Amino acid sequence: MLNRGYYQGFGGAFLPEILYATFDELEETFRAAKNDPDFWRNYEQLMSSYSCRPTPLTFAENLTRHFGGARIYIKREDLNHTGAHKANNVMGQGLLVKRMGKNRVIAETGAGQHGVATATMAAKFGFDCTIYMGEVDVERQRPNVFWMERLGAKVVPVLDGTRILKDAINEAFRDWVSNMDTTHYVLGTACGPHPFPEMVSWFQSIIGTEARRQILAVEGKLPARIYACVGGGSNAMGIFSGFFDDPVELVGVEAGGQGLDSGKHASRLCSKDASVGVAQGYKTYFLQNFEGQMKETHSIAAGLDYIGVSPILAYHKETGRVRFEAATDDEVVAATALTIRKEGVIPALESAHAFVQAFKEAPALSPEDIVIVNQSGRGDKDIFTVADAFNDPEWQKFIIKKAKAYNA
Amino acid sequence: MLENYLKEGLKERDILLMTHIVLGYPTFEQSLQIIEAMVKGGVDLMELQIPFSEPIADGPVILSANQKALAGGVTVSQCMDFAAKVSQSFPIPFLFMSYYNILLKYGVSRFVSVMAESNLKGAIVPDLPPEEGQEYMEAMKDHKLDPIFIISPTTSSERMKYLASVASGFMYCVARKGVTGANTDFSIQLQNYLNNCRKATPLPLALGFGVKNKTDIDFLKGKADIAVIGTQTIRLMEQEGVGAVEGFIRDLR
Ligand SMILES: Cc1ncc(COP(=O)(O)O)c(C=O)c1O
Numbered sequence: 001m002l003n004r005g006y007y008q009g010f011g012g013a014f015l016p017e018i019l020y021a022t023f024d025e026l027e028e029t030f031r032a033a034k035n036d037p038d039f040w041r042n043y044e045q046l047m048s049s050y051s052c053r054p055t056p057l058t059f060a061e062n063l064t065r066h067f068g069g070a071r072i073y074i075k076r077e078d079l080n081h082t083g084a085h086k087a088n089n090v091m092g093q094g095l096l097v098k099r100m101g102k103n104r105v106i107a108e109t110g111a112g113q114h115g116v117a118t119a120t121m122a123a124k125f126g127f128d129c130t131i132y133m134g135e136v137d138v139e140r141q142r143p144n145v146f147w148m149e150r151l152g153a154k155v156v157p158v159l160d161g162t163r164i165l166k167d168a169i170n171e172a173f174r175d176w177v178s179n180m181d182t183t184h185y186v187l188g189t190a191c192g193p194h195p196f197p198e199m200v201s202w203f204q205s206i207i208g209t210e211a212r213r214q215i216l217a218v219e220g221k222l223p224a225r226i227y228a229c230v231g232g233g234s235n236a237m238g239i240f241s242g243f244f245d246d247p248v249e250l251v252g253v254e255a256g257g258q259g260l261d262s263g264k265h266a267s268r269l270c271s272k273d274a275s276v277g278v279a280q281g282y283k284t285y286f287l288q289n290f291e292g293q294m295k296e297t298h299s300i301a302a303g304l305d306y307i308g309v310s311p312i313l314a315y316h317k318e319t320g321r322v323r324f325e326a327a328t329d330d331e332v333v334a335a336t337a338l339t340i341r342k343e344g345v346i347p348a349l350e351s352a353h354a355f356v357q358a359f360k361e362a363p364a365l366s367p368e369d370i371v372i373v374n375q376s377g378r379g380d381k382d383i384f385t386v387a388d389a390f391n392d393p394e395w396q397k398f399i400i401k402k403a404k405a406y407n408a
Numbered sequence: 409m410l411e412n413y414l415k416e417g418l419k420e421r422d423i424l425l426m427t428h429i430v431l432g433y434p435t436f437e438q439s440l441q442i443i444e445a446m447v448k449g450g451v452d453l454m455e456l457q458i459p460f461s462e463p464i465a466d467g468p469v470i471l472s473a474n475q476k477a478l479a480g481g482v483t484v485s486q487c488m489d490f491a492a493k494v495s496q497s498f499p500i501p502f503l504f505m506s507y508y509n510i511l512l513k514y515g516v517s518r519f520v521s522v523m524a525e526s527n528l529k530g531a532i533v534p535d536l537p538p539e540e541g542q543e544y545m546e547a548m549k550d551h552k553l554d555p556i557f558i559i560s561p562t563t564s565s566e567r568m569k570y571l572a573s574v575a576s577g578f579m580y581c582v583a584r585k586g587v588t589g590a591n592t593d594f595s596i597q598l599q600n601y602l603n604n605c606r607k608a609t610p611l612p613l614a615l616g617f618g619v620k621n622k623t624d625i626d627f628l629k630g631k632a633d634i635a636v637i638g639t640q641t642i643r644l645m646e647q648e649g650v651g652a653v654e655g656f657i658r659d660l661r
Binding site: 004012013014015016017018019020021022061160161166168173174177178179180276277278279280282286288290291292293294 | 460461462463464465467471472478483484485507509510512513514534535536537539540557558559560561562564567571582585586587588590598653
């Protein structure tokens with residue numbers, strides 16, 4: 001391996017020996033693709049014909065008026081095929097799988113978005129597909145499981161550990177070390193051993209490149225701030241990538257769960273419950289105890305419910321280039337409701353974390369200022385969680401009736 | 409250091425045995441009984457695994473042992489104390505096996521000096537390739553402890569030589585792709601692979617992953633120097649109790 005993928009001490013590749021050659025091959029394939037302008041052109045072509053790229057940048061006129069401060073724009077990653085930014089990464093990795101001549105893909109999934117995106121890519125490209133998903137997530141994201149199976153993927157519920165995203169990643173690695181000759185592991189976020197953080201961020205940079213061009217076209221100037229939710233960090237890295245060299249404040253919003261003091265959250269970069277460690281093949285801030293055992297995490301948004309964070313974001317945290325905040329579950333539900341009512345767009349609960357912070361700050365900014373919120377995904381997948389959070393009585397009646405019909 | 413001990417042992421026996429246990433599983437008391445039984449049964453050296461919440465190189469049996477140990481409240485400092493006690497009271501060398509985060513959080517150089525004080529002889533850290541292990545390797549060297557590195561069937565011969573150049577004690581050759589616990593095919597391919605390992609290093613070769621019984625060990629005689637029994641004794645202990653361990657080990661050779 002030529003480049004060990006370090007970002008001032010974060011990152012690296014802490015790999016079992018058995019995967020060393022596989023990562024050499026992946027690194028080589030990725031490097032060749034990155035240096036080949038045709039590869040990116042093909043990728044953009046694929047994303048415009050199969051997904052919905054470029055995704056629109058929507059002016060949130062009513063929210064802007066409501067808060068009376070900065071002009072609020074929403075980058076519409078929810079309009080990607082399969083409803084989230086995950087498609088950007090998955091289709092890109094799919095092209096690499098073709099180059100490597102493999103015929104099977106595996107992936108972890110939390111919210112299920114990445115699993116659905118991977119299963120879709122596998123169906124389109126004709127790959128076999130297995131998705132690992134923590135049992136807890138299988139329960140809270142049943143509709144996505146349904147679609148993965150329809151798309152031909154095998155969904156394996158993971159019963160080990162805390163039975164959420166991190167455990168699904170461990171299981172995917174265990175599959176990979178047995179089947180690497182035929183199989184590529186489509187990691188879903190900008191984490192894991194090198195080259196994944198760089199590679200996933202590169203595919204997601206399509207968001208930031210578009211957003212920069214779009215805001216300059218409509219407003220003729222750069223935004224003051226950009227907000228993105230941070231699970232593993234891929235949608236945030238994606239939109240931020242377009243603006244790292246600009247005088248634009250970048251704000252990453254983590255899952256504050258029931259509050260940073262409650263211990264029930266998934267905030268690695270804003271809470272004192274995290275420290276630097278090595279797990280799942282890379283070095284970053286992890287939610288772990290003082291002896292290095294990982295803690296349980298919590299978020300209303302399954303896609304943010306993860307112990308680690310992109311090493312590239314950990315580095316930007318240290319340098320101060322990116323500011324990190326946390327949004328609680330309650331704030332997220334309120335911001336989701338407001339966004340739906342005011343703008344008629346339905347953000348995923350993950351994405352709503354970014355809205356929370358934008359709503360806190362927009363009123364204090366001047367009407368001359370612009371902010372962009374990255375709507376990483378659409379919220380209809382969360383209908384069960386959102387309906388519960390809204391305590392919707394008609395929905396509950398419907399579910400009970402539906403269940404009765406199945407029992408009959 | 410380990411290499412001499414192993415070479416002396418190989419003068420007396422045609423293959424040596426290394427076993428693996430997860431510390432604190434099911435309890436520390438039983439860990440002690442298992443070690444006693446294994447030493448009586450004739451093992452030549454032992455790996456003591458400090459449980460970790462994310463053991464990505466381990467299969468279902470060892471994974472579940474890690475999780476149950478942690479759920480039972482096992483801590484790293486208890487493991488360190490326990491290891492010091494056993495390595496001072498049994499006449500065989502003990503190695504630590506764990507994942508890098510455990511060392512990192514303890515403090516790599518502190519971890520290594522406690523190992524040395526406690527009479528442990530080496531360590532196996534499966535998620536720490538030498539490229540990432542500068543600090544660890546230097547500390548091990550300073551304390552005359554052996555950092556054991558792993559060779560796999562996917563390792564190129566060039567890389568085997570590199571691994572051999574930084575390793576000491578012995579080389580741990582994994583028998584096949586995959587995680588611990590699954591079946592291994594004891595075949596001509598395995599023999600060829602061990603021949604290639606042998607060409608890359610003068611260090612003794614341990615062969616692990618999927619070694620279950622006397623037939624497997626007979627196959628390995630003359631091809632490897634150490635047979636590693638991991639998952640199989642955990643399974644045995646779970647199914648038949650600690651009492652079955654000593655006889656099982658004795659009958660392996
Ligand atoms: C809609 C949506 N947004 C955000 C995330 C979090 O991932 P990341 O931080 O990599 O963008 C997920 C993960 O599943 C997601 O589904």
